[in-house]
Amino acid sequence: MMNFFLETIQVLLLSIWYNVESFIHLFVPFKKKNISGEVVLITGAGSGIGRLMAQEFAALDTVLVLWDINQDGIKETARLAKQSGAKKVYSYLCDCSDRNEVYRMADQVKREAGDVSILVNNAGIVTGKKFMDAPDSLIEKTVEVNSMAHFWTYKAFLPAMIANNHGHLVSIASSAGLIGVNGLADYCASKFAAVGFAESVGLELLATGKDGVKTTIVCPYFINTGMFDGCQTKWPTLLPILDPQYVAKKIINAVLTDQVYLLLPRSMYFIAALKNILPMKQGIVLGQYLGAFSLMDTFRGHSKKQE
Numbered sequence: 279m280m281n282f283f284l285e286t287i288q289v290l291l292l293s294i295w296y297n298v299e300s301f302i303h304l305f306v307p308f309k310k311k312n313i314s315g316e317v318v319l320i321t322g323a324g325s326g327i328g329r330l331m332a333q334e335f336a337a338l339d340t341v342l343v344l345w346d347i348n349q350d351g352i353k354e355t356a357r358l359a360k361q362s363g364a365k366k367v368y369s370y371l372c373d374c375s376d377r378n379e380v381y382r383m384a385d386q387v388k389r390e391a392g393d394v395s396i397l398v399n400n401a402g403i404v405t406g407k408k409f410m411d412a413p414d415s416l417i418e419k420t421v422e423v424n425s426m427a428h429f430w431t432y433k434a435f436l437p438a439m440i441a442n443n444h445g446h447l448v449s450i451a452s453s454a455g456l457i458g459v460n461g462l463a464d465y466c467a468s469k470f471a472a473v474g475f476a477e478s479v480g481l482e483l484l485a486t487g488k489d490g491v492k493t494t495i496v497c498p499y500f501i502n503t504g505m506f507d508g509c510q511t512k513w514p515t516l517l518p519i520l521d522p523q524y525v526a527k528k529i530i531n532a533v534l535t536d537q538v539y540l541l542l543p544r545s546m547y548f549i550a551a552l553k554n555i556l557p558m559k560q561g562i563v564l565g566q567y568l569g570a571f572s573l574m575d576t577f578r579g580h581s582k583k584q585e
Contacts, residue, residue: 499543
């Protein structure tokens, strides 16, 4: 009984303090860490957010490792990264959905670039089809790229981070990993998995005392990269289609300040919270109001549907 009382008091006091701390940081920014010289690996670096993040990391004097299935894409990203100031840039063709290829390329990265200390799981695909219309092979590929690939990259690069108690795991998930969306069943499933996986591994690290390995989980609304080309937002002031450069800069800032969750736009924090407290029928009404039932009606995507 005494332990229950003492632990309850401790939780209450810490809760008050952490809320005060969060309020203070609304006005006083978090201190940014120095990542000069860190080895940063970005999957899906050949275009879109991956390319923009590479340029942002390059400007911070890092060593970049770029993975993609598009050779021309990563060559161009490497060129831009060098222009932006990267210490060194290593480019590799890698299909992240292939476990054996991930492990093989990871071994090559360790030999040539050294241990990766910032891992950015960014590669992603979308079928854009209703569940019953999506071929089994595309459903499997969506899960393999958007979630299972994270398992294999963690297996490959996390041991060195744990040994050094230093590193950062970045999961580029989606707001569709927090809230189901009509017409995105396989994509939502893969992104829910990515969020849950990143959260769980982050807790494992804390439970084993490896608090030097940080986790950032990014859940943006649709980004104007071409991946969701054709999709329209019902209320652009509340839920705008996001500018890729803005998203890339916010992700880098989240990494530099060890921010665990980054939801974009900021209205997503409120919407995600409402989902968990509203009655189901009210949640459906809200979803209809926000346009969640018709977001994919005009979906086109780009030809490769690769981000």
